[in-house]
Amino acid sequence: MKCWQAAKVAALVAAICASGAFSGAASAAEAFITDQTGDEVSVLDLGLKHVVARIPVLGKPxxxxxxxxxxxxxxxxxxxxYVSVIDTASRRIxxxxxxxxxxxxxxxxxxxRYLYVAGFYVPRLYKIDLSTSAIVATVEVxxxxxxxxxxxxxxxIVTADRDDNQISIIDTxxxxxxxxxxxxxxxxxVTIDALGERVYAANVESNDVSVVDLKTAKLLGTVAVGKRPYAIALAKGRGFSTDQYxxxxxxxxLSTLQPVKRISVGDYPEGIETSADGNSVYVVxxxxxxxxxxxxxxxxxxxKMPVGDGPRAFGTFLRETL
Incomplete structure (x- = not known):
């Protein structure tokens, strides 16, 4: 190869590397999985498909x-x-x-700016200012x-009020x-769609999902699903409910509210979330x-990726990394 050709190739490679076109420079994703029985959070690298860190978290997270x-x-x-605040980079509380x-x-x-936490027994929704870690307001649900x-x-904000068989709608x-x-x-x-128009509630004991118009606060319909649905993800114009039992x-x-398919997964699925690109749904x-x-x-x-003991990941657990 002549010198000018080698220089041209080297420049092209450098440009590609700088643009992030090589997979090593591309973004990846991690899942932070609350392992309730194990009293920890497993950090799961979704590209490598294995746990890369374990963070001790007491109190059955x-x-x-x-x-x-x-x-x-x-x-x-x-x-x-309490709520444990985890620095995702250092893997520490x-x-x-x-x-x-x-x-x-x-x-x-x-x-x-604010964190919203449901108190299970009182019951209230708490508003926490993250700049001070102080509760600045509460509302009964x-x-x-x-x-x-x-x-x-x-x-x-929407809360799923389990023992009242309802959802509450709160103005922030x-x-x-x-x-x-x-x-x-x-x-x-409970899950809200990307437009902020519809609420999807997984009803554990009636084995269905309720669809609510958030603007009018009216029930739009009900979808029959599997036994003991616990949480819902949305992707590609479809809803995905974890049927625990x-x-x-x-x-x-999502448009017709008609069943499409049931996919067999592991034992007692609970947490579920869609990837940032909308192409994958992760089931815990x-x-x-x-x-x-x-x-x-x-x-x-x-x-299929192993994590810690008793994983639940009830909420949003995915993050993009560089």
């Missing part, structure tokens, strides 16, 4: 909310009145936020609030409850200690 920038994860413990009640459901606003979700613009500015909607029996997980993920069409299997990946388009299982 279950709920999790990942900050939008992926730098911080907030974890609730079902046997501890940076601090703990004291709570007056046992927390479960948790969500963070899009700007990362229904009995045994479980899942918590925010609209993408952060203007409204006034931090007051503006409405309730009756859903199925014992709603647990069925060991399946039920897939349904509580009893078989695994995370399964499903192709959101073909509905094929593409990976």
């Amino acid at each position: 279950a709920g999790i909310a990942m900050a939008r920038d992926g730098r911080t994860a907030y974890v609730t413990s079902t046997e501890g009145k 940076a601090s703990k936020i004291a709570m007056p009640d046992t927390p479960l459901g948790i969500a963070i606003d899009p700007e990362g 229904g009995a045994s609030p479980s899942g918590v979700a925010l609209t993408p613009d952060g203007t409204r 500015k006034s931090f007051s409850r503006t409405g309730t909607v009756k859903v199925g029996t014992h709603p647990f997980g 069925g060991g399946t993920v039920s897939v349904f069409d 299997n509580w009893f078989s200690n695994e995370v399964w990946a499903i192709n959101a388009e073909t509905l094929a299982v593409t990976a």
Whole structure:
């Protein structure tokens, strides 16, 4: 090869490397999985498909909310009145936020200023200022609030009030409850679509998913799914519910609300979330200690990854890394 040709190739390689076209420079993803029985959070590298770190978290961790920038994860413990704040880069607990009640459901606003935590026994929703780690407001919701979700613009919050068979709708500015909607029996997980228009509630004891119009606070319809649905993800115009007792993920069409398929997964699936690119759905299997990946388009299982003991990951647990 002549000198000028070698120089040209070297320059081209340098340009490609700088642009991130090689896989080594591309972004990857991690899942922070709350292992309730193991009293830890497993950090699962979704590219390598194995656990790369384990973070001790006491009190039987279950709920999790990942900050939008992926730098911080907030974890609730079902046997501890606190929220553990995890620095995702160092894999360490940076601090703990004291709570007056046992927390479960948790969500963070899009700007990362406030954390919203449901107190399971009182029951109330707590607003925490993350600059001070102080509770700055509370609002009463229904009995045994479980899942918590925010609209993408952060203007409204929804809680799944398990023992009242309803969802509560809260205005974030006034931090007051503006409405309730009756859903199925014992709603647990709650998900809001990307437009902030529809709420999907997984009803554990009636084996269905309720679909609510958030603007009108009206029930739009109900979708029959598998046994004991716990949480819902949305991808490719479909809904995906984890059916804990069925060991399946039920897939349904979001426009017609008709069933599409049931996919067999591990034992007692609970946590579920869609990847940032919308191509994969990750399912956390509580009893078989695994995370399964499903192709959101073909509905094929593409990976089975072991994690810690008793994984739940109830909430948002995925983050992008560089």
